């Protein structure tokens with residue numbers, strides 16, 4: 001069982017968790033009671049993480065009934081209710097958590113967050129529905145039922161962010177004949193945009209950079225989030241200490257890397273993070289963001305997986321380069337995007353043959369055309 005704890009969870013709850021690991025004979029009866037509630041709370045947390053919100057509410061309600069003093073369970077119940085859209089009940093649960101543990105800054109923040117918007121009327125205050133409202137509700141439910149069977153986010157791509165990796169002092173990877181990744185990524189992003197523009201598909205395009213300057217990783221996704229983009233496309237060129245590896249790879253974001261090699265690629269692309277002042281100074285803020293979007297993110301990453309497959313297929317078919325397939329890893333630049341996000345590694349700059357190909361204008365045009373074709377197919381299909 002995973003024992004990850006919410007930030008702000010009281011020391012008492014943690015002690016209960018530790019007590020769970022001790023023999024029952026050593027533990028005070030009150031702790032035994034609390035221990036069961038704690039295990040239920042963890043079960044609820046896992047259900048919540050798996051997107052099983054209704055089941056999480058059920059388990060966490062049992063946990064709070066078993067141990068009404070367990071602030072950890074109350075905080076989680078608040079979160080489960082919040083994700084169920086039950087704001088009034090969520091607020092009550094968060095308040096209970098804070099009354100039991102005034103240090104629970106996460107529940108405090110959620111109370112503030114919920115209180116900023118007017119709460120929906122209580123069930124007893126609701127007026128009886130008119131026949132038209134009843135019909136609308138029935139239609140809405142039927143549509144939700146229909147959507148349930150279909151994986152994906154159910155929207156078409158209209159707004160696209162093109163993110164040319166690296167820039168300025170961050171040259172990215174450097175090839176044996178001194179070709180720079182940052183120049184290739186900008187060129188490819190701009191060529192892709194041109195092809196997409198001339199396709200007249202009604203796509204709105206945004207760039208994270210349009211010249212040779214440094215843009216922090218955190219700013220790149222912030223830009224995409226502010227543009228309310230439907231897809232984030234990050235352009236990169238791969239590199240390895242060994243000159244042999246070559247070919248095309250498309251990545252989507254995941255908590256665990258799909259392979260050791262994928263992990264290495266993410267490590268390299270994340271390495272510029274040390275220059276990211278915002279990340280360093282606003283660490284606490286980012287952590288909270290991370291928790292808040294933990295559930296939402298899961299759906300974006302799934303959609304990213306599907307989109308990456310489609311793009312990689314297009315690239316592999318259209319280009320004379322080895323198909324390394326779709327991989328996933330924890331890329332910082334993808335992680336915070338509130339939309340499906342993909343990172344392309346079109347060739348290895350460290351491989352002399354790939355570098356020579358990337359040096360050619362017509363090859364870069366071909367790569368851009370393949371990417372654009374994949375994007376257009378994706379825009380048509382939806383995510």
Ligand SMILES: [Zn+2]
Pocket residue numbers: 165166172173181235236237269
């Ligand atoms: Zn890169």
